[in-house]
Amino acid sequence: xxxxxxxxxxxxxxxxxxxxxxxxxxxxxxxxxxxxxxxxxxxxxxxxxxxxxxxxxxxxxxxxxxxxxxxxxxxxxxxxxxxxxxxxxxxxxxxxxxxxxxxxxxxxxxxxxxxxxxxxxxxxxxxxxxxxxxxxxxxxxxxxxxxxxxxxxxxxxxxxxxxxxxxxxxxxxxxxxxxxxxxxxxxxxxxxxxxxxxxxxxxxxxxxxxxxxxxxxxxxxxxxxx
Numbered sequence: 001x002x003x004x005x006x007x008x009x010x011x012x013x014x015x016x017x018x019x020x021x022x023x024x025x026x027x028x029x030x031x032x033x034x035x036x037x038x039x040x041x042x043x044x045x046x047x048x049x050x051x052x053x054x055x056x057x058x059x060x061x062x063x064x065x066x067x068x069x070x071x072x073x074x075x076x077x078x079x080x081x082x083x084x085x086x087x088x089x090x091x092x093x094x095x096x097x098x099x100x101x102x103x104x105x106x107x108x109x110x111x112x113x114x115x116x117x118x119x120x121x122x123x124x125x126x127x128x129x130x131x132x133x134x135x136x137x138x139x140x141x142x143x144x145x146x147x148x149x150x151x152x153x154x155x156x157x158x159x160x161x162x163x164x165x166x167x168x169x170x171x172x173x174x175x176x177x178x179x180x181x182x183x184x185x186x187x188x189x190x191x192x193x194x195x196x197x198x199x200x201x202x203x204x205x206x207x208x209x210x211x212x213x214x215x216x217x218x219x220x221x222x223x224x225x226x
Contacts, residue, residue, distance in 0.1 A: 170196025
């Protein structure tokens with residue numbers, strides 16, 4: 001292997017094609033991508049098995065010490081607890097547990113104590129998607145009836161934060177520039193007690209410009225998004 005070549009060590013796997021909410025900036029429900037209508041609602045057992053084999057080959061080929069698989073969607077928890085456990089067991093039956101780690105990125109609305117216990121048992125890192133204060137979050141992150149998801153998302157967030165054995169990794173936010181960096185940062189850290197935030201690059205929707213910001217740090221207290 002070329003020692004100067006960067007080799008990815010994190011794989012993002014879409015395990016669910018559907019979602020139980022309908023964010024207004026989502027490429028799937030509102031940006032013209034209707035591929036979910038003709039695909040399976042969840043990843044097949046056969047695909048999971050092949051994925052495990054390919055990951056194992058990848059680890060051996062590049063001499064990697066550790067690879068992280070991030071379960072994405074749609075909403076990945078829609079596959080259900082039993083199936084989620086079966087996916088983990090299948091991957092761990094092929095790949096060594098000390099060389100394979102897991103993360104799930106969820107909207108948090110489906111989290112309950114049984115999910116927390118399962119994710120903690122398999123040492124799955126958990127990230128939650130939330131767009132800030134209720135007014136901002138519920139402007140964009142709504143269910144299929146147009147109702148805001150802030151209450152259910154923060155219920156899941158608090159559940160994850162309070163679980164002693166769960167590896168909670170923080171929040172990912174799509175930034176609405178109508179809220180200042182200071183207001184966003186102080187709300188997340190003071191009101192929701194979130195220590196890790198990431199604000200990924202988005203696109204222009206309905207006249208709003210979404211900006212690349214990266215990991216939120218104290219400089220955001222200046223109140224500007226770049």
